[in-house]
Each structure stands twice: as C-alpha cells, then as structure tokens.
Amino acid sequence: MKYDAIVIGAGMSGLAAGIRMAMFGKKVCVLEKHTIAGGLNSYYQRRIKETKEIAQFDVGLHALTNFATKGERRKPLTKMLKQLRIGYDEFELCPQSYSLIDFPGKQLRFNNDFELLKNEVYEKFPSEIDSFNKLVEKINNYNELDLNATYISSREVLNSILHNSLLVEMLLAPLLIYGSAWEKDMDFNQFVIMFKSIYMEGFSRPKGGVRTIIDKLIARFKEEGGELKFRCGVEEILLKDNKAIGVRTTKGEELFAPRVFSSAGLPETMELAKKEVNAAVGKMTFMEAIALTERKPTKSEFDATIVFHNSLEQYHYEGAKDFFDSRSAVVCCPDNYEMDNRDGHGCFRVTFMANYEKFKALDRSAYLEKKEEAFEQAMGIVKKLAPQYEFRTVLKDIFTPTTVERYTWKKHGTVYGSPDKIRNGKTDVDGLYIIGTDQGFLGIVGAILSGISLGNLYGLMESE
Numbered sequence: 001m002k003y004d005a006i007v008i009g010a011g012m013s014g015l016a017a018g019i020r021m022a023m024f025g026k027k028v029c030v031l032e033k034h035t036i037a038g039g040l041n042s043y044y045q046r047r048i049k050e051t052k053e054i055a056q057f058d059v060g061l062h063a064l065t066n067f068a069t070k071g072e073r074r075k076p077l078t079k080m081l082k083q084l085r086i087g088y089d090e091f092e093l094c095p096q097s098y099s100l101i102d103f104p105g106k107q108l109r110f111n112n113d114f115e116l117l118k119n120e121v122y123e124k125f126p127s128e129i130d131s132f133n134k135l136v137e138k139i140n141n142y143n144e145l146d147l148n149a150t151y152i153s154s155r156e157v158l159n160s161i162l163h164n165s166l167l168v169e170m171l172l173a174p175l176l177i178y179g180s181a182w183e184k185d186m187d188f189n190q191f192v193i194m195f196k197s198i199y200m201e202g203f204s205r206p207k208g209g210v211r212t213i214i215d216k217l218i219a220r221f222k223e224e225g226g227e228l229k230f231r232c233g234v235e236e237i238l239l240k241d242n243k244a245i246g247v248r249t250t251k252g253e254e255l256f257a258p259r260v261f262s263s264a265g266l267p268e269t270m271e272l273a274k275k276e277v278n279a280a281v282g283k284m285t286f287m288e289a290i291a292l293t294e295r296k297p298t299k300s301e302f303d304a305t306i307v308f309h310n311s312l313e314q315y316h317y318e319g320a321k322d323f324f325d326s327r328s329a330v331v332c333c334p335d336n337y338e339m340d341n342r343d344g345h346g347c348f349r350v351t352f353m354a355n356y357e358k359f360k361a362l363d364r365s366a367y368l369e370k371k372e373e374a375f376e377q378a379m380g381i382v383k384k385l386a387p388q389y390e391f392r393t394v395l396k397d398i399f400t401p402t403t404v405e406r407y408t409w410k411k412h413g414t415v416y417g418s419p420d421k422i423r424n425g426k427t428d429v430d431g432l433y434i435i436g437t438d439q440g441f442l443g444i445v446g447a448i449l450s451g452i453s454l455g456n457l458y459g460l461m462e463s464e
C-alpha cells in the first residue's frame with residue numbers, strides 16, 4: 001500500500017500531524033500499536049465492586065495547560081483549535097479553581113489570571129518582586145519556539161535574576177514535574193514554554209476528560225479522509241539509501257510512503273530504523289495512586305485543583321532512588337475544576353517520582369505490595385492537605401513506570417522522553433521525522449502543536 005505519509009502512534013502529536021496532512025489532501029495512515037488512541041494520555045474504565053458502577057479514568061490527565069477563553073486570539077490553545085478546525089466549545093473546558101505550590105512554611109497560589117501569582121510573590125517574597133518582574137519581562141521577550149535553540153540551564157538563568165533560593169525552587173517545581181526530561185533542571189526554552197502555559201495561561205479540563213479530546217481528534221482525522229489502524233505496531237522502519245520508504249507492521253504488512261513521522265520516541269524510533277541510537281533514555285518516570293472516594297469534598301474541605309506539595313526547602317526533581325519518592329507529590333482533585341454538578345464520587349490523583357528498574361525487578365506479589373504502600377503514603381498526603389475531609393475509598397488504582405511502558409512502549413516508562421531533543425524534528429534518515437515529546441514539545445497542547453507544525457513543515461511538500 002502506498003501513502004504520502006505514515007505516522008507512527010495515535011497519541012496527541014500523531015493524530016494532529018495526521019489531521020493537518022489529510023486536510024491538505026495527503027493520503028495519510030496513522031498506525032497505533034495499542035487498541036485505543038491517546039498514548040501517554042489515554043483513558044480506561046474499571047468496575048466499582050460495591051455498586052457495580054463503571055468508573056471512567058483518564059490515564060494521566062491532571063490538567064490541560066495553556067488555558068484561553070473563547071475568542072482570545074494568538075494563544076497556543078486557540079491557534080491549535082483553529083489549525084485543526086475544532087470549535088472552542090467542542091472541548092467543553094472547565095477552568096481550575098486555583099492551584100497551590102506548597103513548601104514548608106510557604107505557599108504560592110496561582111490560577112488562570114497571572115495577577116494572582118504576581119500578588120502572591122509580592123506578599124510572600126516582597127524583596128523579590130522587582131527581580132520577579134525582570135524574569136517575567138525576559139520570558140515575554142524570549143523566542144522559545146526557535147527550532148535551532150540549544151540547551152540553556154534554567155537554574156542558571158533563574159539564579160542570575162532571582163536572589164531567594166526558595167522562590168527559585170517553588171517556581172521550578174510545577175514546571176519540572178509537568179515537563180522536564182532532564183533531572184534537577186530543565187532547558188530554558190522548555191521553562192519559558194511551561195511558565196507561559198502553566199502560570200500565565202493556566203489549567204482547565206474538558207468536562208468529559210481526555211476522551212473528549214481524543215474522540216474529537218479521531219473524528220477530525222477520519223472526516224479528512226485519514227486512515228487509522230489499531231493493534232498495528234510498526235516493527236521496522238524501511239530504508240533505502242538512508243531514506244525512509246515505509247514501514248513493516250507487526251501484522252507483517254509492508255506500507256510505503258516517502259515520509260514517516262514518528263511519535264514513538266527518539267531512541268525507540270532509531271531502533272525501529274535499525275540505526276545507531278545516539279539519544280539517552282530519559283530517567284523521569286512516575287507512579288500515580290488514584291482514589292475514587294464515596295463523595296466529592298466540599299469547598300471548605302478542599303478547594304484547590306492541584307497541589308504541588310514538597311516537604312523540603314529544596315525540590316529534588318530526579319529519578320527516585322527508592323521505588324518512589326514521597327518527599328514530594330502532585331495532588332490533583334479533578335472535582336475542583338469549575339463544574340456545575342458536584343454529585344457523585346470524588347477523585348484524588350497523587351503522583352510520585354518513581355524508579356523503573358526497581359519496579360521492573362519485583363515479582364507479582366512484591367509489586368502489588370509496593371503499590372499498596374505507595375497508595376497508603378499518597379492517601380496520607382491527601383489527609384494532611386485536607387484534614388477536614390473524611391473520605392472512604394470505593395475504588396483504587398495505582399500505575400507504575402512498568403504500566404507506562406506496557407501501554408505506550410516508552411523505554412523505561414519514561415514520560416517526558418529523552419533528554420536529547422530534536423527541535424527541528426529531522427533525524428539522520430531522510431524523510432524520517434520525530435514528532436511530539438522528543439521534538440521537545442510535550443503535554444497535550446505541546447504534543448498537538450508539535451504534530452501540527454511538523455506536519456505543516458515536512459508533510460505538505462509534494463511527494464517525489
């Protein structure tokens with residue numbers, strides 16, 4: 001079979017790249033190894049034993065970053081929707097109440113109005129407000145989308161502008177855990193992207209969870225005539241004279257195209273192309289404990305949407321030395337997005353940095369025991385943050401780095417990919433492009449924008 005382009009992976013970037021190319025008349029096929037789409041941000045369901053109800057879960061979704069209100073122009077979210085020809089209302093976005101950076105003795109709140117964070121810095125770190133404003137000015141004038149940019153340490157930039165190390169740690173914490181492939185630090189380009197998308201624009205959640213986004217992307221791709229195959233992994237990327245010519249699938253089919261776009265990850269893709277792998281496998285992976293509770297918390301019991309909790313003055317963002325690192329945690333309460341209906345079960349998601357090798361080495365019963373231990377510690381943090389909220393768990397679910405690996409085929413269950421990003425998407429093989437996480441644009445909005453921009457850049461040229 002011959003196509004204009006083959007896309008590996010029906011995650012956010014793959015579907016978005018597929019839509020853009022199909023929209024311009026290209027014959028595109030998206031191949032997905034899993035049975036459903038979404039990749040690192042997919043969905044599943046579980047039955048609640050007690051009531052026999054079916055509960056829907058998002059795999060990862062805490063927040064859709066880059067919030068913009070309807071009609072706001074020149075914002076990443078509205079640009080993204082425009083490029084995909086999806087109406088703003090179709091995602092049914094519910095904005096966050098507020099989120100909290102919670103360090104010993106100091107807390108900073110932020111929401112979808114940047115003024116709140118500015119005021120919080122002014123109140124909690126009064127001597128730093130001029131330096132903070134300088135940092136904001138630098139961020140506003142920075143071209144974070146330069147595809148030829150090289151790595152700059154964010155810590156070095158922050159330490160050269162701010163004088164209070166606690167403020168540096170507190171500002172870095174949410175941005176690191178929501179998007180750094182590098183341990184301890186992050187590339188300043190990535191910092192600027194994340195600062196704008198999290199602090200300046202903010203969080204929302206589609207009313208129906210991540211499935212709303214995935215279903216919409218699939219529908220748009222099919223409307224434009226794209227072909228989507230599930231349970232159809234790519235086993236090998238076929239090359240001729242160092243040029244991509246197609247793929248061989250796990251079903252043994254050979255499909256041909258002069259361009260192959262891969263969202264499988266950089267090391268993973270080069271392995272599929274049987275080329276030398278010059279990219280490191282990322283160390284940042286996570287585990288998450290999810291509790292479905294009998295009822296949602298009331299506003300007076302717990303009203304934050306997301307808490308970035310850290311029990312030390314320093315934020316240790318690195319692959320956990322032990323199975324998981326409960327010195328810090330992200331606690332997300334999806335019920336605290338602005339929603340009309342507060343009936344039904346409540347939900348808490350607690351994320352810890354974790355260690356892939358340690359989980360991988362466990363036998364089944366030790367693995368289940370370790371998950372249980374993480375769940376207990378996670379719920380201990382929820383109780384500390386919401387002492388008034390007495391809750392009973394009706395269903396729990398815990399995923400680990402090996403779960404991430406099993407369902408996404410990301411080496412070592414890495415979530416933010418390799419620290420070696422290819423910003424222009426070009427590999428050493430002609431016609432083989434990296435999209436999504438390892439192009440350096442991650443998160444839902446980042447990955448979708450990556451697919452759109454590289455689909456536009458390399459996918460709309462005439463095929464030879």
Ligand SMILES: Cc1cc2nc3c(=O)[nH]c(=O)nc-3n(C[C@H](O)[C@H](O)[C@H](O)COP(=O)(O)OP(=O)(O)OC[C@H]3O[C@@H](n4cnc5c(N)ncnc54)[C@H](O)[C@@H]3O)c2cc1C
Nearest residue numbers: 009011013033039040041060062063233234436437443444
């Ligand atoms: C636990 C967790 C929580 C997260 N929370 C958030 C959040 O709250 N907000 C947010 O914005 N982002 C969040 N993210 C990050 C976000 O999910 C990702 O950055 C984004 O979805 C990456 O999209 P992608 O297209 O680059 O890659 P992926 O989603 O990894 O897509 C790659 C696809 O390729 C498929 N694939 C792999 N190998 C092959 C092969 N050989 N053949 C065919 N198909 C293959 C995979 O199955 C997958 O579907 C979270 C991620 C995780 C894991």
